[in-house]
Amino acid sequence: MGKRKKRQSTEINASSMADIAFLLLIFFLVTTTMDIDKGIISTLPPISDEPPDDTQANKRNVLNILVNKRDDLLVKGEPLQVTDLRELIKKHVNNNGRDPNFSDSPNDAIVSLKNDRGTTYDMYVQVLNEIRGGYNELRNEFANSNFGMDFQDLTKEQQKTVVKTYPLKLSEAEPEEFGGGES
């Protein structure tokens, strides 16, 4: 009997292990966050004193998008819904000289975006999203017809050729207060 008792005492009591683990768990729950790190990645143009060189850009190649402070869109002088913007971008970029109102070639196409200081950030992101989305769809179509794969699955080199065919040329004018009525 005495021998057996001795053997039992060597067992470590692990019931507090759960408490220790709980403490650690709670510590991590409090100090960490489920962070989102996704977004629309973009590159700003470098600052320069020279005025931008619009003169050589043919008027038909530029798709003018205006957003006023009531979040209304004006594309090529006509009001438009954000949901229709993507199709128009695709039509503009992929025109290849057919329609005289749209671009000569994807390489010449420029999207010009100008917003009011009162435009909400949400609207701005929506517009950027549609522009990006339009280009992504075009690139995807091109990738599928030329390489038989989605753009994402292409090699770096192939992606470069696709991007070269459909370069996203976004020109952002500095916002000014061009109004849009009372908000």
Added chain:
Amino acid sequence: MSKFKKDGGKETPAISTASLPDIIFILLFFFMVATVMRETELMVQIAYPKATELQKLEKKSLVNYIYVGSPTTNHEQKYGSAPRIQLNDRIADKVEDIRDFILQERSKVDENLIGSLTTSLRVDKDVTMGIVSDIKQELRKVQALKINYSAVQKLD
């Protein structure tokens, strides 16, 4: 006494809690892997805009965050309710502070990695573009040209 049958045999064995630590450890590991350390306490309220064409930011250590939104209720008294810019753990007094902030963050990283530094704009969706444009101008002045407009995935 015989009312309460205390004799053994029918006694149910206690539930073994030996596996409880393991379960908790699994939970712990899940949270350790799925979350990141909270670097700064948010002093502004941010509801991210929704978008579909999202890209992931790759190197977390090479990303600087600029938060813009209305101060939270705790900080409302001090900073008012108009949208403010938060850099690290303080609210910027003016937009020009961004330049110093970027230069300061730049000095912390290796020289040949400066080119891949990205600035993530975490802006509340109801903020107006005026303040965002000012930030973009400041970023251009310090040549911090790679930016990211933080957004969440839109579910159709």
